[in-house]
Amino acid sequence: MNPTALYALHKKYDAHLVDFAKYHMPLYYKTGMLEEHIHTRKEAGLFDVSHMGQLLITSPQGTNKILELLEKLVPSPLSSLKSGSCRYTVLTNENGGCIDDLLIEVLSEKEVLAVLNASRKHIDLSHLKKMLPELTFELINHKSLFALQGPKAVSILNNLIPGVDTLKFMHGSFFMWQESTLWITRSGYTGEDGFEISLPNALAETFAKKLLAHKEVALIGLGARDSLRLEAGLPLYGHELNLNRSFLEANMRWLVGKPIPEKLNCLGKEYLNRQLKDSSSIEEKRVGLIIKERSIPREGYKILNEKKVLIGIVTSGAYSPTLKKPIAQGYVKSTFAKIGTKVYVVIREKPVEAELVKLPFIAPGYAR
Amino acid sequence: MTKYFSREHEWIEIQDNNEALIGITSYAIEQLGDVVFIEFPSPGTEISAGKECAVIESVKAASELYAPMSGKVLEKNVALEDSPATVNKDNSVWFLKVQLSSPKEVTALMDEKTYQSYITSLET
Numbered sequence: 001m002n003p004t005a006l007y008a009l010h011k012k013y014d015a016h017l018v019d020f021a022k023y024h025m026p027l028y029y030k031t032g033m034l035e036e037h038i039h040t041r042k043e044a045g046l047f048d049v050s051h052m053g054q055l056l057i058t059s060p061q062g063t064n065k066i067l068e069l070l071e072k073l074v075p076s077p078l079s080s081l082k083s084g085s086c087r088y089t090v091l092t093n094e095n096g097g098c099i100d101d102l103l104i105e106v107l108s109e110k111e112v113l114a115v116l117n118a119s120r121k122h123i124d125l126s127h128l129k130k131m132l133p134e135l136t137f138e139l140i141n142h143k144s145l146f147a148l149q150g151p152k153a154v155s156i157l158n159n160l161i162p163g164v165d166t167l168k169f170m171h172g173s174f175f176m177w178q179e180s181t182l183w184i185t186r187s188g189y190t191g192e193d194g195f196e197i198s199l200p201n202a203l204a205e206t207f208a209k210k211l212l213a214h215k216e217v218a219l220i221g222l223g224a225r226d227s228l229r230l231e232a233g234l235p236l237y238g239h240e241l242n243l244n245r246s247f248l249e250a251n252m253r254w255l256v257g258k259p260i261p262e263k264l265n266c267l268g269k270e271y272l273n274r275q276l277k278d279s280s281s282i283e284e285k286r287v288g289l290i291i292k293e294r295s296i297p298r299e300g301y302k303i304l305n306e307k308k309v310l311i312g313i314v315t316s317g318a319y320s321p322t323l324k325k326p327i328a329q330g331y332v333k334s335t336f337a338k339i340g341t342k343v344y345v346v347i348r349e350k351p352v353e354a355e356l357v358k359l360p361f362i363a364p365g366y367a368r
Numbered sequence: 369m370t371k372y373f374s375r376e377h378e379w380i381e382i383q384d385n386n387e388a389l390i391g392i393t394s395y396a397i398e399q400l401g402d403v404v405f406i407e408f409p410s411p412g413t414e415i416s417a418g419k420e421c422a423v424i425e426s427v428k429a430a431s432e433l434y435a436p437m438s439g440k441v442l443e444k445n446v447a448l449e450d451s452p453a454t455v456n457k458d459n460s461v462w463f464l465k466v467q468l469s470s471p472k473e474v475t476a477l478m479d480e481k482t483y484q485s486y487i488t489s490l491e492t
Contacts, residue, residue, distance in 0.1 A: 319404040
């Protein structure tokens with residue numbers, strides 16, 4: 001098990017630590033997940049996400065070449081990205097499924113950073129090395145990754161690092177702090193305005209303490225991170241995304257950019273192009289569900305139609321602290337995927353009424 | 369009133385006329401995290417020692433409440449239906465009031481001192 005650079009600090013703040021993707025990670029702290037969730041929506045939450053993969057990609061021919069090559073492995077246009085741009089996309093496999101979802105961030109004319117899921121980073125690395133031997137890949141272990149999320153994030157971070165408030169959503173830049181270089185992007189996984197900060201491990205605790213000195217900042221664990229992203233309608237790899245589901249089934253056609261291309265050229269293109277051209281060939285779609293009673297839907301629970309026939313499955317479920325109702329994401333047969341459809345989720349053998357709703361569950365606070 | 373404890377971290381407080389209150393210990397609450405919903409049995413339901421009698425839904429998972437002793441449900445704590453989070457604030461809050469059918473079952477439970485050493489053994 002690997003501790004992150006904030007291990008001692010997590011302990012000090014009474015973190016309930018769990019083993020997650022070979023890291024000791026905080027699931028929640030003293031106040032618990034509900035409080036942490038609400039705090040992030042109202043104030044600012046500090047997340048240690050150093051378990052995620054920070055993959056540095058370089059080439060003697062520079063960024064344009066890197067992006068051109070990476071485009072073979074993702075369904076999104078990358079060649080138009082300038083220094084400082086970030087793009088969320090997926091690595092597709094030959095069947096059109098997803099190897100991982102990731103952020104591609106253009107650091108400079110020479111370097112690109114890919115931010116990967118902790119549980120997938122080594123698989124992604126072997127895939128990328130095999131498919132693109134022309135490029136050099138390095139998983140950076142000497143840097144930590146923090147997320148500062150919530151409506152107060154911008155004023156607090158700008159206090160420490162003047163200028164971060166000028167970053168636009170899904171853009172990043174280098175900033176100096178205590179004679180070290182930090183890579184900061186305006187992005188996140190909570191549906192709130194906020195930042196992700198990549199910084200040297202040696203600086204991690206000092207920097208976290210500086211942030212925590214603000215009364216609006218609280219440490220937030222992975223538990224609340226999950227309920228926050230669920231409300232924000234964002235997929236989680238291993239739940240809504242996996243090797244057997246395409247991003248089009250996950251309702252993320254927007255990944256292909258605008259205008260919508262005639263054809264994709266990434267891995268799995270045969271399967272994906274059929275779904276792109278004819279959406280009626282998509283058999284199952286990702287949906288949001290609001291449960292009409294108070295029992296909580298959990299991963300793997302069955303979804304039935306009005307006639308109590310099986311039409312799908314829950315992939316993530318939780319109590320939504322914002323809506324004060326149980327919510328879920330799941331997949332249902334496309335013929336039943338219309339917003340407003342009345343369905344049932346089977347909870348402890350009892351069909352509980354639910355409604356299919358548009359994602360996200362909350363209005364995002366992104367600084368667009 | 370004396371409280372007795374089960375290995376599954378329920379407590380039972382036996383009152384007059386073989387009526388008893390059932391709740392869960394701080395240890396259980398700590399493990400559950402924030403409680404968001406409790407599915408109670410209806411009054412009149414027969415419950416039996418060691419068998420599931422309610423479901424506690426927390427932010428983490430759904431967990432069973434096992435009946436520490438057998439009996440018939442007289443009352444559920446309706447206040448917990450509206451504010452299940454009370455459980456996280458007060459470990460003396462009761463879930464169910466039952467009419468015990470086999471009071472002798474109490475001998476299978478632990479007293480407070482034994483339960484405390486049981487907890488300590490789990491934590492080490």
